[in-house]
Structures are given as C-alpha cells and as structure tokens.
Amino acid sequence: MTTNFTLPRPLRRSGSLPSSRTVRIVVLGQGAVGKTAMTVRFITKRFIGEYDPTLETIYRHEATVSGDVVHFEILDTAGQEEDALLIEEKIKWGDGFLIVYSVTDRCSFDEVMRLCFLVNHIHSGSRKGSSDPPPTVIVANKKDLQYDRMVTTEDGESLSKGLKLPFFEISARDSWEETATVFHTLYGEMMKQLTSSPTSFRKRTVSKLMEKIPKINSNSTLGSTGRSFSFGSFRDFLSD
Structure with a gap:
C-alpha cells in the first residue's frame, strides 16, 4: 500500500471548538531515529543533519491547520534509557x-510496541472520563536510505493495523510536506477525540521536571534574529 501525503481535509467545525488551541505533542522513539530532525523540519521547513542527540527540548510553534490557529508545544525527547518516573511525567504531559x-x-521498530503500551497504560489512569487511548501516530523515518533499510513498509503497515493507529513512512530529509502531514494528522486525531470526549483534554498541571526542560519559541526566535536551527547555533536558542 502506498501512503499519499496530502494534507488532511478541513475538519467540520463544531460550535464547541475554538479557532485557537494549544496542544501538547510528545515525540517518542529510540535515539538517532530522527525525532529532532523531524520536529525542526516541521517548524522551520529546514532539514538539519547534525545535532546533539542528548538534547531534550520543548518547541513552541504556531501554525494554521484546517483553518484553526494551533499553538503546538512539542516535546522532543532524547530517546535514551531513563527511569520509569521520568518517562511517566513526560507521557502525562502530552x-x-x-x-x-x-x-x-530494526531495534527502533521493535521498541514501538513497548512505547505504545506505555502511553496507553499511563494515560488510562490520568485521562478521567475517557476510555479511549490517547491520539497516537506511528512514524517510520529515513525512507530515503533505501540501501540501509532493515524494516519494510509492510512491516510498519502490519504493526499499525494491529495497533489500530495511523501510520506514515516519511523522509524528514527529503520532504517537508510528508513531515507536516504527520503533525497535521495527529492534530486531526486529537480534535476528533476532543469532539467525542471533551474531558480528555482538560488542562493539567505541569510537574517540576517538565518545567526544567528548555523551551524554544520558534516563531519569535526565528523572526527576531533571522538565524536558523543548525548544530552550531542550536544551543544558543535554549532558554533557562
């Protein structure tokens, strides 16, 4: 099956849905799968080839999706081994x-099942009033590296079908459109769940752990300095 990367059609607006909304997205996966490259590609339309894989950041980015002004808060996790409490706080935040x-x-593919289980398990106890699993999209990155491929497209499709989750195979290096479709699709899934279960997205408190993660306001930073996200300048954008 070939995935078409057209942006989602506009959602029918409900009277209960505001035209501006803040959503929290957590990007999970093993190290070196391209989480930072994918996130920065989405918010800047640029691809960066090198970055500090241990860096953990919350990006704040405003975009228009299906007619809505969306304030994205995107947690780009480091993807390294960490204790259960740390990962639990990050998942609760999203x-x-x-x-x-x-x-x-192949190891990063095998990790997907465990991460899906963690997300569902942790949120089942924190999303009062909703029995639905939190909106989740599976993303296979680096499809441009065909000669190094170890996971087939069919493997990804079979996994996503079993988990009943949307799936995209993309190249963050080659295509901003493919990358944007991933984020836009997740936003659409979040709005569908909000319509059917409004209590799912009640405002939650932010733990001290989450407050310590550096934040980048992408629009204001790029607009005021004109500088791009690159390995050399990346750290300079981090706020205390």
Missing part, C-alpha cells in the same frame, strides 16, 4: 503522541 522509528534500525 495530549498526543508521535512514536518514531527508523527504517534502517
């Missing part, structure tokens, strides 16, 4: 989830 693997790394 409203929607992108679980990313690389088609060149």
Whole structure:
C-alpha cells in the first residue's frame, strides 16, 4: 500500500471548538531515529543533519491547520534509557503522541510496541472520563536510505493495523510536506477525540521536571534574529 501525503481535509467545525488551541505533542522513539530532525523540519521547513542527540527540548510553534490557529508545544525527547518516573511525567504531559522509528534500525521498530503500551497504560489512569487511548501516530523515518533499510513498509503497515493507529513512512530529509502531514494528522486525531470526549483534554498541571526542560519559541526566535536551527547555533536558542 502506498501512503499519499496530502494534507488532511478541513475538519467540520463544531460550535464547541475554538479557532485557537494549544496542544501538547510528545515525540517518542529510540535515539538517532530522527525525532529532532523531524520536529525542526516541521517548524522551520529546514532539514538539519547534525545535532546533539542528548538534547531534550520543548518547541513552541504556531501554525494554521484546517483553518484553526494551533499553538503546538512539542516535546522532543532524547530517546535514551531513563527511569520509569521520568518517562511517566513526560507521557502525562502530552495530549498526543508521535512514536518514531527508523527504517534502517530494526531495534527502533521493535521498541514501538513497548512505547505504545506505555502511553496507553499511563494515560488510562490520568485521562478521567475517557476510555479511549490517547491520539497516537506511528512514524517510520529515513525512507530515503533505501540501501540501509532493515524494516519494510509492510512491516510498519502490519504493526499499525494491529495497533489500530495511523501510520506514515516519511523522509524528514527529503520532504517537508510528508513531515507536516504527520503533525497535521495527529492534530486531526486529537480534535476528533476532543469532539467525542471533551474531558480528555482538560488542562493539567505541569510537574517540576517538565518545567526544567528548555523551551524554544520558534516563531519569535526565528523572526527576531533571522538565524536558523543548525548544530552550531542550536544551543544558543535554549532558554533557562
């Protein structure tokens, strides 16, 4: 099956849905699968080839999706081994989830199932009034590296079908449109759930752990300095 990367059609607006909304997205996956490259590609339309894989950041970015002004808060996790409390706090923080693997790394693909279980398990106890699993999209990155491929497209499609989750195979390097479609689709899934279960997205408190994660306001930073996200300038954008 070939995935078409057209942006989602506008959602029918409900009288209960505001035209401006803040959504929290957590990007999960093993290290070196391209989580930072994918996130920065979405918010800047640029691809960065090198970055610090241990860096953990919350990006704040405003975009228009299906006629809505959306304030994205995107947590780009480091993807390294960490204790259960740390990952639990990060998952509790999010409203929607992108679980990313690389088609060149079979171990990162095998990790997807565990991460999906963690997200569902942790949110089942924190999303009062909703029995639905949190909106989640599975993303296979680096499809441009065909000669290094270890995970087939059919593998990804079979996994996503079993988990009943949307699936996209993309190249963050080659296509901003493919990358944007992933984030726009997740936003659409979040709005569908909000319509059917409004209590799912009640405002939650932010833990001290989450307050310590550096934040980048992408629009204001790029607009005021004109500088791009690159390995050399990346750290300079981080606020205390």
